[in-house]
Amino acid sequence: MALGLPYPRGLxxxxxxxxxxxxxxxGVTLLADRYVPAGVERPPTILVRTPYGRRGPAALANGxxxxxxxxxxxxxxxRGTSGSGGEFDPLGSERDDGLVTIEWMKRQPWFHGTFATFxxxxxxxxAWAxxxxxxPALKAMSLQITASSFRDAAYVGGSFALESALAWTDLTHRQQRPLGLLTAxxxxxxxxxxxARSGxxxxxxxxxxxGRPMRFYQDLLANHSVTRGYWDRRDFSGTVGQVGAPVSLLGGWYDVFLPWEIKDYLALRAAGHSPYLTIGPWWHTDARHGLPGIRESLAWFRxxxxxxxSGLRSDPVRVYVTGAREWRHYRDWPPPGTRRVRWHLHAGPSxxxxxxxxxxxxHPASTYTFDPADPTPALGGPTLLGSSRPVDNRPLERRRDVLVFTSRPLRAxxxxxxxxxxxxFVRSDREHTDFVVRLCDVAPDGTSRNVCEGGLRLPAADGKRVGADGVRRVAVxxxxxxHRFARGHRVRVHVTSGAHPKVAANPGTGEPLATAATRMLKARQEVFHDPDHPSAIILPVAERSPEAAVPAPEEDAL
Incomplete structure (x- = not known):
């Protein structure tokens, strides 16, 4: 057996x-390696285009x-990586170079009419580009921890994903140096x-x-508020529904691209397609999703x-439920039968x-002050490089710039x-500010682990003023x-205005990212939770279906 499927003899x-x-x-020449199975007549092709190298350890990740x-x-x-000519222009050359490469591939005597992307x-x-x-020669796509557009992942909720953007730009610059693919x-x-913490x-x-200016990082800063031009040739989310090939997607609950990968799935479903979706307890650089990604891709390509x-599962959606340590199988996403329940934020003593x-x-509004010179940190949460494993957030909850709302212990x-x-429902004395919301699971011993989070930068297009008092209604x-919140655990919600350095601190001045100086303004924030301003977190509560639950292998458990 190999990868959970019978290993073919002689191959x-x-x-x-x-x-x-x-x-x-x-005139630029791009280089490729071709791996050919022995003894197979007219094998179908799998095409992979990568900036991360073709050989060594990268070969396994490349398929x-x-x-x-x-x-x-x-x-x-x-282009511009591992022997290919030209200059690496992150995101900018993949459509044009990829389409020319496909036409080149079709002209080769070893191409036999069908291919897939991975x-x-x-x-x-x-591949999305x-x-x-x-x-019609493209017969299948199997993609993992990715999306058809990286724009919204770079500007999460309208802010700037500082840590991920800076780390990835540094990574791609250094990997072209000797031993860079190993050390970067x-x-x-x-x-x-x-x-990011330098101020x-x-x-x-x-x-x-x-140690030197890096073009892609500067491009991200310069095009933060750009709606046309730069991102037009780098955003393929608008064409997802036009893809004719069957698509299989795999993501992780703590991956930086998950919300937009799910949007790709929903766009395919809206266009009448039947994609597969797998979501596990993984983050972006988590090695645990490598083998499931290969195994599911192999079944898809076969x-x-x-x-x-014969290797395909009957239900197209498969998700891992953290806390319950089991896999669930569904016909669609979001899972049928879930109820969207409002859990209201309540004021309390101290x-x-x-x-x-x-x-x-x-009750009166809850208040705090956000100081961009001492930005509220993020202890956990999705990041591109490094671990995004859930962590204990109690040190964060002791800060005065974090509002903490906690339920009673659950009875079931x-x-x-x-x-x-x-x-x-919020009010700020700054027109330009951020709000960050985090959902946590509090164990009986008090450990408070992050489950998921999100943020919104104001002013936002969907922010609505409720009245002349300056209160805004915002959707985050x-x-x-x-995730399962177990009996005896408590549900906890943070409301704050920073998640540094994952997200760049909002200086409160409204200046563009590319020209903002070191001037920073504190923001006094109010969160309302009275009958006229019922602030709440909205949870999709699912009915448990025992017939759809499969115990997870121990290596999948967090």
């Missing part, structure tokens, strides 16, 4: 053709394990966090982290390129605020599976989740 050997050249219209099962694998290095993260984005225009993943996040203006942090659907399904109470297990949101989208 363990393969040959490799190195540095196959494909010339782009501007080498598919080759013994009768697929030929073509792995091309993106890959995690940037590799998956590269060409998917709507690839033509280990050090880029540390350099990014150190630079210097955002526009200086790339030099502080990497079904759609080799005519063998810092002991309440949370519950009972209606709002007539409660499964929350689906999109999570917050409906807040949190990460979706699949």
């Amino acid at each position: 363990s050997r393969y040959t490799v053709e190195r540095d196959l050249p494909a010339t782009m219209p501007d 080498l394990l598919f080759v013994p099962f009768g697929f030929q694998l073509v792995v091309q290095s993106a 890959g995690p993260s940037y590799l998956g984005y590269s 060409t998917a709507a225009e690839a033509g 993943p280990l050090t880029s996040r540390r350099r990014a966090v150190r630079a 210097r203006p955002l526009t200086e942090l790339d030099v502080l982290a990497g 079904a759609h390129l080799q005519g063998d659907p 810092d002991r605020h309440g949370l519950g399904e009972d209606g709002p109470q007539d 297990d409660m499964d929350v599976i689906g999109p999570v949101g917050a409906d807040l 989208d949190l990460w979706p989740t699949g």
Whole structure:
């Protein structure tokens, strides 16, 4: 057995053709390696385009394990990386270069008419960039921890994903140096966090982290508020519904791209397609999603390129429920049968605020002051590099700039599976400010672990003023989740205005990111929870279906 499927006899050997050249219209040559299974006539092709190298440890992530099962694998290095010519323009060249590469591939004598695309993260984005225009030869796509657009992940809720943007830019710059593919993943996040905590203006942090200006980082700063131009050729979310090939998606509850990967799934469903979706207890660089990604991709490719659907599961949606330590199978996402329940924020004495399904109470607003010179940190939550494993948030909850609302102990297990949101009534003495909402699970011993979170930068397009008193009603989208709050545990909600350095602190001045200086203004924040302003978190409470629950392997458990 291999990858959970019978290992084909006689197919363990393969040959490799190195540095196959494909010339782009501007004369730049991109290089690819082709892996060919021995003894297979007319094997279908799997195409992978990557900026992370073609050989060494990268070969396994690029899909080498598919080759013994009768697929030929073509792995091309993106422009400006690992021997391919030109300059690496992150996100900017993948559509044009990818489409030319597909046409080049179709002209080769070894191409036999059908191909699939595969890959995690940037590799998956590269596949989305060409998917709507690839033509009928594209028979399947299997993508992991990725999305058709990275724009909203760079500007989470309208803010700036500082740590991830800076770390990834540093990573891609350093990996082209000798041994960079090995060392950069280990050090880029540390350099990014150190630079982000320096207090210097955002526009200086790339030099502080990497020793020189980095184009992509500066582009992200400059195009934060741009609606046309830069992102037009880098955002493929509008064409997802036009993709004709069957699509399988795999993500993680703590992955930076999960909300937008689910949007891709929903766009495919709205267009009448039948994609598969798997969400596990993983984060972006979590090695545990590697094997499930290969296993599910292999079943997908065998079904759609080799005519063998025996490895496909019957239900298209499979999600892991943290807290319950089990997998659930559903017909669709969000899971049928969930109820969206409002849990209202209640004021309480001192810092002991309440949370519950009972209606709002007539109490004064809760207040705090956010100081961008001492920004509220994020102890956990999704990040691109490093671990996003849930952590104990009690040190954060002792800060005076974090409002904490906690329920009574639950009398029965409660499964929350689906999109999570917050409906807040707020007021600030600053026109420009942020609100961050976090959902936590509090164990009987007091440990308070983050489940999911989200934020919104004001002024926001969907923010509505309730009256002349300056109160705004704002909707904050949190990460979706699949989590059991066990009997005896408590549900907790944070409301604050920072998650630094994952999100850049809002200086309160309204200046553009690319030109903002070090001037910072404190913000006095009010959160209302009276009958006229019923602030609440909205939880998708699911009915448990024992027939759809499968105990999880121990290695999947958090």
